[in-house]
Amino acid sequence: MGKKKKKRVKRQREQKTLEDRKREINQLKTKILSLGFPLGSPGIVELFKHFDDYVNDSISWSGKIPLRGFERECVVRLTTIKNFNNSITLKYNPDI
Numbered sequence: 131m132g133k134k135k136k137k138r139v140k141r142q143r144e145q146k147t148l149e150d151r152k153r154e155i156n157q158l159k160t161k162i163l164s165l166g167f168p169l170g171s172p173g174i175v176e177l178f179k180h181f182d183d184y185v186n187d188s189i190s191w192s193g194k195i196p197l198r199g200f201e202r203e204c205v206v207r208l209t210t211i212k213n214f215n216n217s218i219t220l221k222y223n224p225d226i
Contacts, residue, residue: 144212151185154216162218173197177204184208196226 146154159181167174173195183189192207203226205219 145188145210146212148185148188150212151188151210155181155185158216158218165220167197167200171197171199173200173204177206180206180208184210196223198226201226 159178162174162177163169169175169178174197177195180191180195184191188210190209192209193205195204195206197204197220201222201224202220203223205217205221207217209216
């Protein structure tokens with residue numbers, strides 16, 4: 131007879147509060163705007179839309195957003211788990 135496996139009980143991870151999400155997103159927005167990207171750029175508008183969804187609805191999201199005209203793409207990771215930081219990385223891509 132085989133060995134019986136015990137079922138592991140996953141512990142619930144602590145979620146970020148609305149205040150935590152607002153604070154982190156405000157920091158990310160100021161960093162992006164301090165780099166000189168215009169608010170009217172389609173890529174920045176899409177990025178800020180994802181930011182708003184994340185803050186208001188607590189929706190995790192990760193993906194890439196091309197910033198046309200700047201030869202950059204924005205790699206984004208937004209998470210609701212308290213121990214993980216949200217991250218944005220600008221990568222050079224000459225095809226954009």
